[in-house]
Amino acid sequence: MALMVPALMQLVLLFLVSSGRRASSASSFFDEDILLGSAFRDASGLISQRRERNGSSGSKSSWGEGGWKEEILWLARRPETVEWLKRLRRRIHENPELAYEEVETGKLIREQLDGMGVEYCFPVALTGLVATIGTGGPPFVAIRADMDALPIQEAVEWKHKSKVPGKMHACGHDAHVAMLLGAAKILKIREHHLKGTVKLLFQPAEEAGIGAKRMIEDGALMDVEAIFAVHVSHEHPTSVIGSRAGPLLAGCGFFKAVIRGREGHAGNPHHSVDPILAASAAVISLQNIVSREANPLDSQVVSVASFNGGDDLDLIPDSVIIAGTFRAFSNASFYQLRQRIEEVIIQQSSVYRCTTSVDFFEQERFYPPTVNDEFMNEHVKKVAIDLLGPENYKIVPPMMGAEDFSFYSEVIPAAFFYIGIRNETLGSTYTGHSPYFMIDEDVLPIGAAVHAAVAERYLIEHG
């Protein structure tokens, strides 16, 4: 709660930090992007010539309103776009930054947005930012990328291996940033097609620190009526989209209980209050929550993973600490587990005259389930199939992993989807958080195109 900013202050803050920073200077590293910008301008010139030749009217692009697929894919797949996306992703991959430390990553993003003439608010949630493209008016739709890396030593030997010992983009957030910047580029070029405003959320601290919650507290969802995000997945072939309606990722929480008794000689137990017995009873009782209180068709887990107290064979200790994790797929079950774990530990300890406090780390590691809104999921599915064909869309089963995207999906209709990065030839077959994790970079333009199309089509359908 210490991180909360009162709503009115958020408004003022957001207003103060809002600024339309037009491109004046581009970074030296990305000088080529200036060229890329003009290439796009040439390209639009080319587009309008073609339109005139084709004799269509009323549309600013050769493909017209109905040609959004072709144009978005064409923009995304242009060789200079693909090269630029790879450069961005590799630059971020080489310099991974952990939660709330995404300073250079953020700077790179802002340079790119400046170069495109895209406006943004910075900072949001310390190191994050929110860019806007479109009319500036409603409806507002959001697309999100996370920016943080993991405390893992990269084991992949390649030219653009992490240059920071012990840190690695092992979850693909480097690709997420590149794809969202690609979407920014596409949407900026097609801004005249937007029937509202797209907010692009570059979010810090997904892996730790629940950056999504902080983005919301800082007003990132203000006026936004729907939000979408994509995550790379080694379970699907490159560029295949996967999603499902309803629960997609588990809610994941942790608990740590300090059970306090009174120290005393173990030979005269009546002079002590024994926390070991209290903790033992609590551990046994915790097993009953899932087995006796949960619907067997509603998957849930409670695991005690740590039990510590005392180190003297002849002394009953003052306190015992038990700790563990819990998972559930529905919001109600997740919060119910949290409540029952607390009640069971506290009340079971009190039977044995102990006093207990339970910490749920709600500011650091507390992820409700990610639940896809039925209509938003349908939207993703429709856009993916329209854009990439039915063979490139799959309905996926729920998974035990967790995502802080759930904080957005708790507040507004949302859909989280996967994009495949699996390519046996390249060896991109390792799961996220593996030191061998790598992606097939051919995913980048497709990810950018899907992001852009999901946002643009949402505005067309709801504008």
Ligand SMILES: *[C@@H]1O[C@H](CO)[C@@H](O)[C@H](O)[C@H]1NC(C)=O
């Ligand atoms: C121009 O029109 C032809 C015939 O109507 C069509 O096949 C073609 O795709 C159009 N080209 C563009 C660039 O819109």
Ligand SMILES: *[C@@H]1O[C@H](CO)[C@@H](O)[C@H](O)[C@H]1NC(C)=O
């Ligand atoms: C999930 O449950 C919590 C606690 O009951 C509640 O505050 C929150 O609004 C719920 N979210 C959704 C999406 O139902």
Ligand SMILES: *[C@@H]1O[C@H](CO)[C@@H](O)[C@H](O)[C@H]1NC(C)=O
């Ligand atoms: C895997 O990557 C190789 C090399 O880039 C490429 O030729 C091949 O088409 C890719 N395969 C798939 C299934 O994407």
Ligand SMILES: [Zn+2]
């Ligand atoms: Zn991760």
Ligand SMILES: [Zn+2]
């Ligand atoms: Zn991730």
